[in-house]
Amino acid sequence: xxxxxxxxxxxxxxxxxxxxxxxxxxxxxxxxxxxxxxxxxxxxxxxxxxxxxxxxxxxxxxxxxxxxxxxxxxxxxxxxxxxxxxxxxxxxxxxxxxxxxxxxxxxxxxxxxxxxxxxxxxxxxxxxxxxxxxxxxxxxxxxxxxxxxxxxxxxxxxxxxxxxxxxxxxxxxxxxxxxxxxxxxxxxxxxxxxxxxxxxxxxxxxxxxxxxxxxxxxxxxxxxxxxxxxxxxxxxxxxxxxxxxxx
Amino acid sequence: xxxxxxxxxxxxxxxxxxxxxxxxxxxxxxxxxxxxxxxxxxxxxxxxxxxxxxxxxxxxxxxxxxxxxxx
Numbered sequence: 001x002x003x004x005x006x007x008x009x010x011x012x013x014x015x016x017x018x019x020x021x022x023x024x025x026x027x028x029x030x031x032x033x034x035x036x037x038x039x040x041x042x043x044x045x046x047x048x049x050x051x052x053x054x055x056x057x058x059x060x061x062x063x064x065x066x067x068x069x070x071x072x073x074x075x076x077x078x079x080x081x082x083x084x085x086x087x088x089x090x091x092x093x094x095x096x097x098x099x100x101x102x103x104x105x106x107x108x109x110x111x112x113x114x115x116x117x118x119x120x121x122x123x124x125x126x127x128x129x130x131x132x133x134x135x136x137x138x139x140x141x142x143x144x145x146x147x148x149x150x151x152x153x154x155x156x157x158x159x160x161x162x163x164x165x166x167x168x169x170x171x172x173x174x175x176x177x178x179x180x181x182x183x184x185x186x187x188x189x190x191x192x193x194x195x196x197x198x199x200x201x202x203x204x205x206x207x208x209x210x211x212x213x214x215x216x217x218x219x220x221x222x223x224x225x226x227x228x229x230x231x232x233x234x235x236x237x238x239x240x241x242x243x244x245x246x247x
Numbered sequence: 248x249x250x251x252x253x254x255x256x257x258x259x260x261x262x263x264x265x266x267x268x269x270x271x272x273x274x275x276x277x278x279x280x281x282x283x284x285x286x287x288x289x290x291x292x293x294x295x296x297x298x299x300x301x302x303x304x305x306x307x308x309x310x311x312x313x314x315x316x317x318x
Contacts, residue, residue, distance in 0.1 A: 049251055049255060053254065053255055053259075056262045110257050110258045212266070216273055219277050226283070227280050234287075
Protein backbone atom coordinates (compact mmCIF):
# COMPACT_ATOMS: atom_id res chain seq x y z
CA UNK A 1 0.00 0.00 0.00
CA UNK A 2 2.73 2.42 1.09
CA UNK A 3 4.94 1.52 -1.85
CA UNK A 4 2.14 2.26 -4.35
CA UNK A 5 2.24 5.95 -3.40
CA UNK A 6 6.02 6.23 -3.65
CA UNK A 7 5.26 7.02 -7.30
CA UNK A 8 4.66 10.81 -7.52
CA UNK A 9 2.14 10.47 -10.39
CA UNK A 10 0.04 7.97 -8.44
CA UNK A 11 0.32 10.09 -5.29
CA UNK A 12 -0.81 13.20 -7.17
CA UNK A 13 -3.79 11.34 -8.66
CA UNK A 14 -4.97 10.32 -5.17
CA UNK A 15 -4.15 13.74 -3.65
CA UNK A 16 -6.12 15.58 -6.36
CA UNK A 17 -9.11 13.30 -5.78
CA UNK A 18 -8.98 13.91 -2.01
CA UNK A 19 -8.39 17.69 -2.22
CA UNK A 20 -11.95 18.96 -3.01
CA UNK A 21 -13.49 16.69 -0.34
CA UNK A 22 -10.93 17.71 2.29
CA UNK A 23 -11.45 21.39 1.39
CA UNK A 24 -15.23 21.07 1.74
CA UNK A 25 -14.92 19.26 5.07
CA UNK A 26 -12.44 21.89 6.34
CA UNK A 27 -14.88 24.74 5.64
CA UNK A 28 -17.85 22.81 7.03
CA UNK A 29 -16.15 21.61 10.23
CA UNK A 30 -14.38 24.87 11.08
CA UNK A 31 -17.59 26.81 10.30
CA UNK A 32 -19.58 24.56 12.64
CA UNK A 33 -16.78 24.73 15.22
CA UNK A 34 -16.87 28.54 15.17
CA UNK A 35 -20.67 28.53 15.57
CA UNK A 36 -20.48 26.24 18.60
CA UNK A 37 -17.40 28.01 20.02
CA UNK A 38 -19.03 31.45 20.04
CA UNK A 39 -22.77 30.89 19.78
CA UNK A 40 -23.76 27.57 21.25
CA UNK A 41 -21.42 26.93 24.16
CA UNK A 42 -21.57 28.47 27.62
CA UNK A 43 -18.98 30.49 29.48
CA UNK A 44 -16.99 28.46 32.01
CA UNK A 45 -18.11 28.77 35.64
CA UNK A 46 -14.53 29.58 36.74
CA UNK A 47 -12.77 30.96 33.66
CA UNK A 48 -15.73 32.88 32.26
CA UNK A 49 -15.54 33.86 28.58
CA UNK A 50 -11.78 33.18 28.32
CA UNK A 51 -12.67 29.51 27.88
CA UNK A 52 -13.33 30.43 24.21
CA UNK A 53 -9.55 30.63 23.75
CA UNK A 54 -9.52 26.88 24.45
CA UNK A 55 -11.28 26.17 21.12
CA UNK A 56 -8.32 27.56 19.21
CA UNK A 57 -5.49 26.79 21.67
CA UNK A 58 -6.13 23.09 22.32
CA UNK A 59 -6.76 22.01 18.67
CA UNK A 60 -3.62 23.96 17.65
CA UNK A 61 -1.62 22.15 20.33
CA UNK A 62 -2.93 18.78 19.12
CA UNK A 63 -2.09 19.69 15.52
CA UNK A 64 1.39 20.87 16.52
CA UNK A 65 2.10 17.40 17.91
CA UNK A 66 0.22 15.51 15.18
CA UNK A 67 2.12 17.34 12.42
CA UNK A 68 5.46 16.52 14.06
CA UNK A 69 4.48 12.84 14.45
CA UNK A 70 3.48 12.86 10.75
CA UNK A 71 6.87 14.34 9.81
CA UNK A 72 8.73 11.78 11.95
CA UNK A 73 6.83 8.85 10.37
CA UNK A 74 7.26 10.26 6.85
CA UNK A 75 10.97 10.83 7.51
CA UNK A 76 11.38 7.24 8.76
CA UNK A 77 9.60 5.91 5.65
CA UNK A 78 11.79 8.14 3.47
CA UNK A 79 14.99 6.98 5.14
CA UNK A 80 14.14 3.26 5.29
CA UNK A 81 12.40 2.71 1.95
CA UNK A 82 13.83 5.72 0.07
CA UNK A 83 10.35 6.90 -0.85
CA UNK A 84 10.77 10.32 -2.48
CA UNK A 85 7.12 11.25 -1.83
CA UNK A 86 7.57 10.60 1.91
CA UNK A 87 10.31 13.25 2.11
CA UNK A 88 8.16 15.61 0.04
CA UNK A 89 5.25 15.14 2.48
CA UNK A 90 7.54 15.72 5.48
CA UNK A 91 8.86 18.94 3.93
CA UNK A 92 5.31 20.03 3.07
CA UNK A 93 4.07 19.44 6.62
CA UNK A 94 6.88 21.28 8.45
CA UNK A 95 5.73 24.92 7.92
CA UNK A 96 2.14 23.88 8.71
CA UNK A 97 3.22 22.30 12.00
CA UNK A 98 5.36 25.34 12.81
CA UNK A 99 2.33 27.63 12.26
CA UNK A 100 0.11 25.52 14.53
CA UNK A 101 2.83 25.52 17.20
CA UNK A 102 3.13 29.30 16.93
CA UNK A 103 -0.65 29.65 17.32
CA UNK A 104 -0.56 27.28 20.31
CA UNK A 105 2.20 29.29 22.02
CA UNK A 106 0.69 32.74 21.42
CA UNK A 107 -2.89 31.77 22.31
CA UNK A 108 -1.59 29.94 25.39
CA UNK A 109 0.21 33.09 26.44
CA UNK A 110 -2.92 35.18 25.83
CA UNK A 111 -4.94 32.70 27.90
CA UNK A 112 -2.29 32.51 30.63
CA UNK A 113 -2.22 36.23 31.38
CA UNK A 114 -5.86 36.57 32.56
CA UNK A 115 -6.00 33.09 34.16
CA UNK A 116 -2.54 32.59 35.68
CA UNK A 117 -1.52 36.24 35.92
CA UNK A 118 1.52 35.71 33.69
CA UNK A 119 2.25 35.56 29.95
CA UNK A 120 4.88 32.87 30.31
CA UNK A 121 6.51 30.50 32.79
CA UNK A 122 9.39 28.15 32.13
CA UNK A 123 7.41 25.09 33.20
CA UNK A 124 7.90 21.72 31.52
CA UNK A 125 4.85 21.87 29.22
CA UNK A 126 5.43 25.38 27.90
CA UNK A 127 9.18 24.86 27.51
CA UNK A 128 8.82 21.53 25.68
CA UNK A 129 6.32 23.10 23.24
CA UNK A 130 8.77 25.96 22.63
CA UNK A 131 11.44 23.31 21.92
CA UNK A 132 8.99 21.74 19.44
CA UNK A 133 8.70 25.10 17.66
CA UNK A 134 12.51 25.33 17.39
CA UNK A 135 12.63 21.72 16.13
CA UNK A 136 10.26 22.73 13.31
CA UNK A 137 12.45 25.73 12.44
CA UNK A 138 15.57 23.55 12.58
CA UNK A 139 13.97 20.94 10.32
CA UNK A 140 13.01 23.57 7.72
CA UNK A 141 16.43 25.26 7.87
CA UNK A 142 18.33 21.97 7.61
CA UNK A 143 16.22 20.69 4.70
CA UNK A 144 17.07 23.85 2.73
CA UNK A 145 20.69 24.17 3.85
CA UNK A 146 22.27 21.93 1.19
CA UNK A 147 22.75 22.46 -2.55
CA UNK A 148 22.12 18.74 -2.93
CA UNK A 149 18.42 18.30 -2.00
CA UNK A 150 18.95 14.60 -1.15
CA UNK A 151 21.50 15.47 1.56
CA UNK A 152 19.12 18.06 3.01
CA UNK A 153 16.32 15.51 3.07
CA UNK A 154 18.47 12.95 4.86
CA UNK A 155 19.84 15.39 7.46
CA UNK A 156 16.40 16.86 8.22
CA UNK A 157 14.84 13.38 8.41
CA UNK A 158 17.42 12.35 11.03
CA UNK A 159 16.69 15.54 13.00
CA UNK A 160 12.94 14.80 12.80
CA UNK A 161 13.48 11.30 14.20
CA UNK A 162 15.73 12.48 17.03
CA UNK A 163 13.31 15.33 17.84
CA UNK A 164 10.40 12.88 18.07
CA UNK A 165 11.57 12.09 21.62
CA UNK A 166 10.10 15.50 22.52
CA UNK A 167 6.54 14.32 21.76
CA UNK A 168 6.10 12.05 24.82
CA UNK A 169 7.89 14.69 26.89
CA UNK A 170 5.24 17.25 25.85
CA UNK A 171 2.39 14.81 26.43
CA UNK A 172 3.52 13.58 29.87
CA UNK A 173 5.28 16.73 31.09
CA UNK A 174 2.20 17.68 33.12
CA UNK A 175 2.30 14.29 34.89
CA UNK A 176 6.07 13.96 35.34
CA UNK A 177 6.73 17.46 36.69
CA UNK A 178 4.90 20.08 38.72
CA UNK A 179 3.62 22.47 36.09
CA UNK A 180 1.47 25.57 36.08
CA UNK A 181 -0.17 24.08 32.98
CA UNK A 182 -3.11 21.85 33.82
CA UNK A 183 -3.01 18.05 33.22
CA UNK A 184 -4.94 16.33 30.41
CA UNK A 185 -8.71 16.94 30.34
CA UNK A 186 -9.76 15.10 27.17
CA UNK A 187 -7.41 12.15 26.56
CA UNK A 188 -7.96 10.44 29.91
CA UNK A 189 -8.60 6.80 30.70
CA UNK A 190 -11.91 7.73 32.38
CA UNK A 191 -14.45 10.21 30.92
CA UNK A 192 -13.20 13.59 29.61
CA UNK A 193 -13.36 16.31 32.29
CA UNK A 194 -15.01 18.72 29.85
CA UNK A 195 -18.77 19.11 29.48
CA UNK A 196 -20.32 17.96 26.17
CA UNK A 197 -21.34 21.55 25.29
CA UNK A 198 -17.63 22.46 25.30
CA UNK A 199 -16.38 19.15 23.94
CA UNK A 200 -18.41 19.54 20.71
CA UNK A 201 -16.75 22.78 19.48
CA UNK A 202 -13.38 21.48 20.64
CA UNK A 203 -13.66 18.28 18.61
CA UNK A 204 -15.18 20.08 15.60
CA UNK A 205 -12.26 22.50 15.52
CA UNK A 206 -9.76 19.65 16.00
CA UNK A 207 -11.16 17.58 13.11
CA UNK A 208 -11.50 20.77 11.01
CA UNK A 209 -7.83 21.57 11.64
CA UNK A 210 -6.87 17.99 10.71
CA UNK A 211 -8.70 18.47 7.40
CA UNK A 212 -6.98 21.84 6.91
CA UNK A 213 -3.66 20.12 7.56
CA UNK A 214 -4.53 17.51 4.87
CA UNK A 215 -5.45 20.24 2.36
CA UNK A 216 -2.27 22.19 3.04
CA UNK A 217 0.00 19.12 2.88
CA UNK A 218 -1.49 18.27 -0.54
CA UNK A 219 -1.08 21.84 -1.83
CA UNK A 220 2.48 22.17 -0.55
CA UNK A 221 3.43 18.66 -1.75
CA UNK A 222 2.15 19.54 -5.23
CA UNK A 223 4.28 22.69 -5.17
CA UNK A 224 7.33 20.72 -4.00
CA UNK A 225 6.87 18.00 -6.65
CA UNK A 226 6.45 20.65 -9.37
CA UNK A 227 9.62 22.36 -8.11
CA UNK A 228 11.57 19.11 -8.30
CA UNK A 229 10.33 18.48 -11.84
CA UNK A 230 11.33 22.04 -12.84
CA UNK A 231 14.84 21.47 -11.43
CA UNK A 232 15.08 18.13 -13.24
CA UNK A 233 14.05 19.73 -16.55
CA UNK A 234 16.54 22.59 -16.03
CA UNK A 235 19.33 20.10 -15.30
CA UNK A 236 18.39 18.06 -18.37
CA UNK A 237 18.39 21.20 -20.51
CA UNK A 238 21.81 22.31 -19.22
CA UNK A 239 23.14 18.78 -19.76
CA UNK A 240 21.78 18.67 -23.30
CA UNK A 241 23.21 22.12 -24.13
CA UNK A 242 26.63 21.18 -22.69
CA UNK A 243 26.64 17.94 -24.66
CA UNK A 244 25.57 19.80 -27.82
CA UNK A 245 28.25 22.48 -27.47
CA UNK A 246 30.85 19.79 -26.65
CA UNK A 247 29.97 17.88 -29.83
CA UNK B 248 -16.68 38.92 26.83
CA UNK B 249 -16.47 39.55 30.57
CA UNK B 250 -13.72 42.15 30.30
CA UNK B 251 -11.39 39.67 28.59
CA UNK B 252 -12.36 40.49 25.00
CA UNK B 253 -8.87 41.74 24.20
CA UNK B 254 -7.30 38.37 25.07
CA UNK B 255 -10.01 36.33 23.34
CA UNK B 256 -10.17 38.31 20.08
CA UNK B 257 -6.36 38.64 19.93
CA UNK B 258 -6.06 34.84 20.17
CA UNK B 259 -8.55 34.23 17.38
CA UNK B 260 -7.14 37.14 15.35
CA UNK B 261 -3.56 35.81 15.51
CA UNK B 262 -4.76 32.32 14.53
CA UNK B 263 -6.75 33.76 11.62
CA UNK B 264 -3.82 35.83 10.36
CA UNK B 265 -1.26 33.00 10.67
CA UNK B 266 -3.52 30.44 8.97
CA UNK B 267 -4.61 32.87 6.23
CA UNK B 268 -1.00 33.75 5.41
CA UNK B 269 -0.13 30.03 5.37
CA UNK B 270 -3.04 29.12 3.07
CA UNK B 271 -2.49 32.06 0.68
CA UNK B 272 1.29 31.59 0.37
CA UNK B 273 0.86 27.82 -0.11
CA UNK B 274 -1.70 28.27 -2.91
CA UNK B 275 0.30 31.05 -4.60
CA UNK B 276 3.50 29.00 -4.47
CA UNK B 277 1.76 25.91 -5.88
CA UNK B 278 0.16 27.88 -8.74
CA UNK B 279 3.42 29.67 -9.63
CA UNK B 280 5.41 26.43 -9.73
CA UNK B 281 2.79 24.47 -11.65
CA UNK B 282 2.53 27.32 -14.22
CA UNK B 283 6.32 27.36 -14.59
CA UNK B 284 6.38 23.57 -14.99
CA UNK B 285 3.58 23.65 -17.59
CA UNK B 286 5.51 26.33 -19.53
CA UNK B 287 8.73 24.29 -19.45
CA UNK B 288 6.96 21.09 -20.47
CA UNK B 289 5.24 22.91 -23.31
CA UNK B 290 8.63 24.21 -24.48
CA UNK B 291 10.37 20.85 -24.23
CA UNK B 292 8.52 19.13 -27.11
CA UNK B 293 9.03 22.24 -29.28
CA UNK B 294 12.77 22.05 -28.66
CA UNK B 295 12.66 18.36 -29.39
CA UNK B 296 10.71 19.05 -32.59
CA UNK B 297 13.23 21.74 -33.56
CA UNK B 298 16.11 19.36 -32.85
CA UNK B 299 14.38 16.68 -34.88
CA UNK B 300 13.80 19.12 -37.73
CA UNK B 301 17.45 20.18 -37.62
CA UNK B 302 18.51 16.55 -37.60
CA UNK B 303 16.20 15.79 -40.55
CA UNK B 304 17.57 18.78 -42.45
CA UNK B 305 21.13 17.66 -41.78
CA UNK B 306 20.37 14.13 -42.94
CA UNK B 307 18.65 15.42 -46.04
CA UNK B 308 21.58 17.69 -46.91
CA UNK B 309 24.04 14.82 -46.32
CA UNK B 310 22.01 12.71 -48.75
CA UNK B 311 21.81 15.60 -51.19
CA UNK B 312 25.58 16.31 -51.19
CA UNK B 313 26.76 13.04 -52.84
CA UNK B 314 23.98 13.39 -55.36
CA UNK B 315 25.20 16.88 -56.22
CA UNK B 316 28.77 15.57 -56.41
CA UNK B 317 27.74 12.93 -58.93
CA UNK B 318 26.29 15.51 -61.27
